[in-house]
Amino acid sequence: MSRITPFSSPLLLGFDAVEKTLERLAKNGDSYPPYNIERFRGTEGSAERLRITLAVAGFCDADLEVFTEENQLIVRGRQTDDTEREYLHRGIAARQFQRTFVLADGMRVAGAELKNGLLAIDLDRPEPERLVRKINISVKD
Structure with a gap:
């Protein structure tokens, strides 16, 4: 039995990565x-x-890492236990x-700032150029 998804339409070409991304996001709880x-x-x-x-x-800023990988923005935080303190x-x-x-x-990451326990990451999306390209049709008789 085959699985039917919204991206199964023959008119939607090359959207396999989008479908996989949506599945991964649905699992992230x-x-x-x-x-x-x-x-x-x-x-x-x-x-x-x-x-x-x-x-x-x-x-602190040394505990945080912000980077992009392909089309993902990834934020990691790592803290280590302070063994010198007695709680x-x-x-x-x-x-x-x-x-x-x-x-x-x-989308581009414009910058990141840590202030008062809040990490703010700014993103922008410049207006894309409108690209129109004429495709030549070759005739073979």
Whole structure:
């Protein structure tokens, strides 16, 4: 029995990667760290911008890593246990995380800033050039 998906249409060519990405996102259920995504609408002639803000209290810049790999923005946080401290109660765990965001074609990471326990990552998407290309038809009789 074959599986029918929204991308099974013969008119949608080359969307296999999109389908796999959607399946991977559906499986990702981790909610740590919490995050916001804001949209800043561009004014006339300027591009739309997005800002992803992650709550990373307790992490310093050396504990965080932000990078892109293919069409994904990956944010990793790694904390190590401080063995020099003696805790009477430990309610704040040193934990690790990896949060992945899939970027649309043309999205660029403009920068990242850590302030007051919030990591803000700015993204923009420049207006794409409209590309029209005429395809020559060869005649073979």
